[in-house]
Amino acid sequence: MDRISVDLGKEWLGVADICEYMGVSTFVVTRVLRSGELPAVKFGREWRVARGDFEDWLNARRFEARARARQPEA
Secondary structure: OOOOOOOOOOOEEOHHHHHHHHOOOHHHHHHHHHHOOOOOEEEOOEEEEEHHHHHHHHHHHHHHHHHHHHOOOO
16 A cells, blocks of 8 residues: 655645645544644644644554454454
């Protein structure tokens, strides 16, 4: 399985960048950030995610989904 690489041309991504890339709402992204599931820093009211952390998070979720799909049903 090839690793997902995010090529958005910047090292730090905002909520809008992630929403556009993933095709989801700001509510979905903000919920993941607030939970701490996706590592981020908050500057005032703005969230910033390092591109490398976003790539690692995406690839980990992908790996977990693939592992779950391979598990036999009980």
